[in-house]
Amino acid sequence: MFFPGAEPSAAVSAVLDEVRRGGRASLLLEGVRGAGKTTLLEAAAERARGLGLDVVRLPVPTEERDAGRRGRRGTDVEAFDPPAGKPLRDGRLVVLADDLHRMDTAALHCLSHLLTRHDHGSVAVVATAAHGDYGRDPSAFNDAVARFRRRAELRPLTRAAVAETATRVLGQRCRRGFAEECLRHTGGNPLYLRLLLEELRIRGVAPVDGSVGDLTSAAVPAIADVLPVRGPGFEPEAVAVVNAVALLQPNAAVDLVAQLVRLDDLWVADTLDRLLRQRFLTRRGAGYELDPPVVRAAVLARMSADARDEGHTRAAELLYAQGADAEVVAAHLLRIQRRGMACWACRVLRECAVNAIARGDGEEADRYLQHALEQCTGQCRADILRELGKLALGARPDAAPGYLSEALWHCASPRERAEIRGALANSLYLSGDVGAATRVLQDGVAEAEPSDVHGAAALREELRLFTTLAGRAESVAPASGDNSAVAGEPGPGGSSAGRGALVNAALHRYWRGHDRGESARLAERAIEHGPQDHVATLAVPLLLLARAGENDAALRACRRTVDEARARGAVLVEASALAVRAEIAYRAGELDECRQDAVAALTTLLARHPAGHPPELGVALDALTGALLEAGEGAEAQRWLDRAGMNGRIPDRMAFHGLLAQRGRLRIELGDREAGMADLRECGRRMRSGPHNPTAARWRSELALAVARAGGHAEAVELAETELEQARKWGAPEEIGRALRASAAVVSGAEREARLAEAVEVLAASSARVAWAHALCDLGVVLRELGRWKESRSRLRAALALAERCGAAVLAGRATRELVTSGARLRRVTEIGVEALTAAEIRVAVMAAEGRSNRQIAEELYVSRRTVETHLSRVYQKLDIPGRFALDSAVLAGLVQEDAAEGPAALGTG
Numbered sequence: 001m002f003f004p005g006a007e008p009s010a011a012v013s014a015v016l017d018e019v020r021r022g023g024r025a026s027l028l029l030e031g032v033r034g035a036g037k038t039t040l041l042e043a044a045a046e047r048a049r050g051l052g053l054d055v056v057r058l059p060v061p062t063e064e065r066d067a068g069r070r071g072r073r074g075t076d077v078e079a080f081d082p083p084a085g086k087p088l089r090d091g092r093l094v095v096l097a098d099d100l101h102r103m104d105t106a107a108l109h110c111l112s113h114l115l116t117r118h119d120h121g122s123v124a125v126v127a128t129a130a131h132g133d134y135g136r137d138p139s140a141f142n143d144a145v146a147r148f149r150r151r152a153e154l155r156p157l158t159r160a161a162v163a164e165t166a167t168r169v170l171g172q173r174c175r176r177g178f179a180e181e182c183l184r185h186t187g188g189n190p191l192y193l194r195l196l197l198e199e200l201r202i203r204g205v206a207p208v209d210g211s212v213g214d215l216t217s218a219a220v221p222a223i224a225d226v227l228p229v230r231g232p233g234f235e236p237e238a239v240a241v242v243n244a245v246a247l248l249q250p251n252a253a254v255d256l257v258a259q260l261v262r263l264d265d266l267w268v269a270d271t272l273d274r275l276l277r278q279r280f281l282t283r284r285g286a287g288y289e290l291d292p293p294v295v296r297a298a299v300l301a302r303m304s305a306d307a308r309d310e311g312h313t314r315a316a317e318l319l320y321a322q323g324a325d326a327e328v329v330a331a332h333l334l335r336i337q338r339r340g341m342a343c344w345a346c347r348v349l350r351e352c353a354v355n356a357i358a359r360g361d362g363e364e365a366d367r368y369l370q371h372a373l374e375q376c377t378g379q380c381r382a383d384i385l386r387e388l389g390k391l392a393l394g395a396r397p398d399a400a401p402g403y404l405s406e407a408l409w410h411c412a413s414p415r416e417r418a419e420i421r422g423a424l425a426n427s428l429y430l431s432g433d434v435g436a437a438t439r440v441l442q443d444g445v446a447e448a449e450p451s452d453v454h455g456a457a458a459l460r461e462e463l464r465l466f467t468t469l470a471g472r473a474e475s476v477a478p479a480s481g482d483n484s485a486v487a488g489e490p491g492p493g494g495s496s497a498g499r500g501a502l503v504n505a506a507l508h509r510y511w512r513g514h515d516r517g518e519s520a521r522l523a524e525r526a527i528e529h530g531p532q533d534h535v536a537t538l539a540v541p542l543l544l545l546a547r548a549g550e551n552d553a554a555l556r557a558c559r560r561t562v563d564e565a566r567a568r569g570a571v572l573v574e575a576s577a578l579a580v581r582a583e584i585a586y587r588a589g590e591l592d593e594c595r596q597d598a599v600a601a602l603t604t605l606l607a608r609h610p611a612g613h614p615p616e617l618g619v620a621l622d623a624l625t626g627a628l629l630e631a632g633e634g635a636e637a638q639r640w641l642d643r644a645g646m647n648g649r650i651p652d653r654m655a656f657h658g659l660l661a662q663r664g665r666l667r668i669e670l671g672d673r674e675a676g677m678a679d680l681r682e683c684g685r686r687m688r689s690g691p692h693n694p695t696a697a698r699w700r701s702e703l704a705l706a707v708a709r710a711g712g713h714a715e716a717v718e719l720a721e722t723e724l725e726q727a728r729k730w731g732a733p734e735e736i737g738r739a740l741r742a743s744a745a746v747v748s749g750a751e752r753e754a755r756l757a758e759a760v761e762v763l764a765a766s767s768a769r770v771a772w773a774h775a776l777c778d779l780g781v782v783l784r785e786l787g788r789w790k791e792s793r794s795r796l797r798a799a800l801a802l803a804e805r806c807g808a809a810v811l812a813g814r815a816t817r818e819l820v821t822s823g824a825r826l827r828r829v830t831e832i833g834v835e836a837l838t839a840a841e842i843r844v845a846v847m848a849a850e851g852r853s854n855r856q857i858a859e860e861l862y863v864s865r866r867t868v869e870t871h872l873s874r875v876y877q878k879l880d881i882p883g884r885f886a887l888d889s890a891v892l893a894g895l896v897q898e899d900a901a902e903g904p905a906a907l908g909t910g
Contacts, residue, residue: 011152012044012126019092019124020051026115026125028100028145031154032279034191034226037128040154041098044126048094058097058111058127097127100144101135108140115147132277156188165190166207169197174207187292195222196294223298227280237263241271242290245281246299247311249289251319251328257288259318260311305337312336320344326351334371341375350380350387362395362569382410386420393427393535394570397608400427418448418455422462422534429536430572430614434470437536438463461500465537468507469615469654502526503537506544513693516731520548527557535573539616542580547695549732551584551767558584562862572614575604579620581862586623587734589769589806591630592840596863598624606644615655621646622658625666630770632809634670641666654696657683661697668706677706694726694735701742708746716746734771737763741775753782760795769839770811773802777815784822793824805838836878844871849887 011027018025031037045055097103097111115125127148135141157165163179186192199222200207227242244260245252258268272288275281282291290296300308316332330352333345349372356365369388376384385407392400404424411417421444428437441463448456506522509515523544542561546554558581565574578601585594601620609617621644628637641647641663650660664679680703687697694700700723708716720743727739740759744752756779763772780795796819803812837845847857854872858865876883 008040008152008154009043011150012040013047015124015126015150016044016048016051016053016094019048019053019094019122022092022122024123025150026148027127027150027152028148029126029128029152029154030131031128032131032189034189035154035156036190037130037154038098039190041096041126041128044094045096048124052092053124054093056093056095058095058103058107058114092122093124095123095125097125100127100129100141101133103135103141105137105140108135108137108144112140112144112147115144131279132274157183157190157193158188159183162186162188162193165193166197169194170201170205170207172207178207185292185294187294189292191226192223192292192294195226198222221298221301223294224302227295227298237261237267238271238275241268242275242280242299243303243307243311245272245288246290246296246303247308247332248287248315249296250284250287251324252287252289256315256318256322260314309336309338316345316348320348326355330368333375334367336375339375340377341372343378343380346372346376346378346380346384350384353387353391357391357568360567360569362391362571365391365569382407382416385410386416386423389420389427390423393423393430394565394568394573395608397427397430397535397572400424401431414448414452415455418444418452418459421459425459425462425466426534426536429466430609432609432613434466437466438470441466458500461504462534462537464504465500465507465540468504468511469537469540499526499529499534502529503541503544506541510544510547510693513726513730516548520545520550520553523548524550524553524557535570535576536615538573539576539580539619542577543583543619546580546584546587547693547732549734549766551588555581555584559862571604572608575601575608575620576616579605579616579623582620582623582627586626588767589771589773589802589808590839591627591770591807592838592867593863594623594627595631596867598627602640602644613651613653613656615653617644618651618653618656618659622662625659625662629662629666629669630806630808630810632813634666637666638670652686657687657697657699660686661699661702664699665702668702673706673710677703677710680706692726693730694723694739695730695732698723698738698742701739704742705745713746720746733762733766734768737766737768737775738771741771741778744778753779753786756782769802770806770808773799773806773808773811773815776802777811777818780815780822781818784818789822792822793819796822796824804836807838834879837875841871841875841878844868845875845887848872848875848884 008029012029015025015027029037029040048055095114100108100111103111111125111127114123117123125148129145159176159179162183163174163176166174166179166182182193182196186196240261241257241263244257248256248260254265254269254272257272258265261268272281276283276288280290280295281288283289290299303311312332312335316329316336319329319332326348329348333341333349349368353365353368353372356362356368366388369384369391373381373384373388385403389400389403389407392403401424404420404427408417408420408424411420421440425437425440425444428434428440441459444459445456445463448459502522503526506519506526509519509522523541526541527545538561542554542557545557558577561577562574562581565571565577578597582594582598582601585591585597598620601616602624605614605617605620621640624640625637628634628640638647646659646663650656650663660679660683664676664683667673667676667679669676680699683697683699684703687699700719704716704719704723707719720739724736724739724743727735737759740755740762744755744759747755756775759775760772760779763775766772776795777799780792780799783789783792783795796815800812800815800819803809803815843861844857847860848854852860854865854868857868861868872884875887879886881887
């Protein structure tokens with residue numbers, strides 16, 4: 001039994017008690033279809049008989065009764081149909097009248113007469129009526145309703161009642177979430193709930209969270225059988241109106257429904273108002289919706305698949321003709337299953353995909369394009385495949401070659417074929433098949449040259465870039481007769497050729513180790529000039545800009561690229577930019593930021609390329625290994641190498657040279673000097689076979705230090721001097737400073753002091769804080785050995801402060817030990833107070849003091865909220881304050897300015 005609530009049940013009890021005491025009473029129970037009116041009426045009959053009362057039923061006409069719900073009227077209830085004016089028999093009588101809206105005029109008049117007669121004994125009339133349905137004779141219906149003394153409304157079931165019912169029907173205690181899902185789907189309607197639960201019981205579904213959603217469609221055929229539009233009094237056209245609302249909602253406005261069913265607007269409006277009064281529909285703005293959700297599913301389930309396709313097709317056409325938003329039209333197009341979509345429909349889906357990409361929803365864009373591909377049989381197919389391939393290029397590179405290869409097969413336009421070949425080559429390069437990528441470009445150049453000079457130029461530049469990055473030394477030189485590449489001008493090839501020429505020209509200068517300024521200028525132009533579908537080489541100009549010493553410009557470009565990638569859902573593009581940003585942070589001594597960006601990049605790259613080695617993998621792992629070594633976490637660095645599969649042979653490609661050198665350094669630090677030196681020598685062999693720039697991998701300086709410790713002084717001097725010569729030729733302050741420090745380690749006396757002093761001076765003018773701290777520490781040791789204690793201690797203290805700010809634990813430990821050796825009394829200013837804050841902690845603290853929330857700080861700095869919380873906790877500890885409200889933004893901001901403007905002078909350069 002399904003009981004609709006305490007209030008109506010109490011009203012029935014009150015009426016029966018009144019009759020038992022000899023009085024007269026009447027009660028009208030009102031509710032929507034399936035609310036439990038008949039159930040409550042039958043319960044009233046059972047209770048009345050239990051109280052010794054006579055029970056009779058005022059019937060509806062035979063044809064109404066036969067066409068109504070599958071009857072559950074009691075066979076032991078006496079029919080009551082007295083002629084007007086005939087006195088009732090003596091005794092206490094309960095008259096039941098179910099569904100007043102179904103009664104004919106004569107029965108309604110009889111009921112009205114009964115409700116007003118007072119010439120007989122105790123009589124109670126209990127009747128039911130559906131909301132908003134006035135029957136065939138509204139006047140007689142309203143007259144009868146007005147004579148009832150009491151009226152009670154049957155309301156939807158509560159969540160607790162739904163849970164109790166589900167437990168009883170399914171035989172298991174249901175979860176709270178399950179009850180809430182049932183309530184949402186059925187609106188608390190007892191009849192709909194019973195049909196849904198019976199279907200779930202038959203299917204053996206357990207009452208746990210999430211088990212209702214997909215099964216509501218399974219229950220709807222039974223629900224469709226009891227919908228009021230299938231009963232008498234509803235014209236067949238009304239069913240068409242309901243079907244149209246189910247198809248169109250939430251855009252089921254009167255005019256659109258009328259056009260869809262091809263009926264008069266006024267008649268449709270009247271029908272919708274009638275259904276609204278019956279609470280079969282609800283209003284949503286200017287439109288109508290079926291309510292609750294399971295009713296809409298019921299209506300759609302009763303329609304044939306062809307009828308649904310036809311309805312959605314016509315709805316899409318009408319909305320498109322009215323100029324509705326593409327997403328509104330696409331909502332119908334996505335539900336069409338038959339093939340043969342018109343070109344305008346394909347355009348709508350492609351427009352929706354573009355909008356989804358702009359919102360950063362790559363999965364939604366893919367859904368639109370996939371449906372267009374499934375349905376399209378016309379000329380749009382090549383365009384859809386190309387767009388799917390480009391979308392996959394930034395997120396699922398393994399899927400991109402299939403789409404782009406098929407797009408190439410369908411496409412006849414020479415210009416578009418050249419564009420598709422460029423994207424296809426990028427996807428193959430990312431998947432690790434450099435040979436196939438090269439062949440695609442070579443074939444494209446041969447194909448395009450006769451008719452598409454610009455396309456051929458673009459493919460030729462991409463081919464040169466791929467072969468360069470693959471490690472072929474001969475490809476870095478400008479192509480014969482191709483002066484535009486050397487000049488760095490875009491040339492005749494449009495945007496793609498122009499970008500390729502710029503990147504190749506910048507890369508040529510970089511590998512030759514000269515024209516640092518021109519290399520940076522060309523790289524910056526390539527970043528501004530380059531289209532976003534060149535995913536495989538997107539990081540190259542970013543890296544060139546950073547390695548030219550233009551860290552600020554490179555960092556801005558990385559942030560812009562990350563923002564654009566996130567907006568488009570291009571996770572691989574984002575990972576590429578994060579990898580470069582990790583290298584920039586490592587060079588600047590921002591070790592925490594380096595670790596965060598590198599880990600984020602590696603997590604994506606390893607997930608998307610489980611068996612491949614994209615170039616950015618080498619860049620990110622190189623930076624992460626270096627940062628972990630500085631932090632004294634060599635074992636963690638080793639674990640990351642294991643995870644990336646880089647403990648065996650490292651790919652012989654330019655992007656991995658730095659990682660090979662870094663692994664050599666790691667092995668030496670972990671005690672395996674021979675293996676470490678072997679890695680450094682192998683890195684040198686690979687780099688000597690072609691052009692060289694010391695910023696790509698500092699193998700000479702690291703090998704010089706290892707060889708010197710092993711007693712190979714002459715070789716160490718040669719290595720260090722060559723590195724210094726090349727660094728001076730390139731001209732980046734960071735590289736010169738690092739090379740000076742390495743060369744100082746293999747000389748002695750005044751020369752050693754001079755080189756270290758120069759290294760400190762050069763590095764002080766750069767952003768390389770950890771390198772600067774190393775040089776300060778080395779200089780402090782030399783000064784101590786020369787007996788210049790005061791100068792020594794000032795350099796060592798400066799090195800310690802810098803190291804602790806950067807999180808360089810190994811260097812901080814060395815500086816501390818050297819200070820103790822020099823006889824200094826350690827001042828623990830580096831452990832408490834504003835001076836103890838790292839650069840990352842200062843930034844977070846300043847932003848928090850200025851009123852930003854943790855979420856806003858995390859978004860602006862591109863870190864997790866957990867990282868922000870960790871930094872703030874350390875700030876509170878070091879400043880000995882209770883929380884955010886005690887932060888002094890002025891003091892913290894002043895410290896940031898001091899670090900930027902006066903830090904080098906304050907710490908001393910030697």
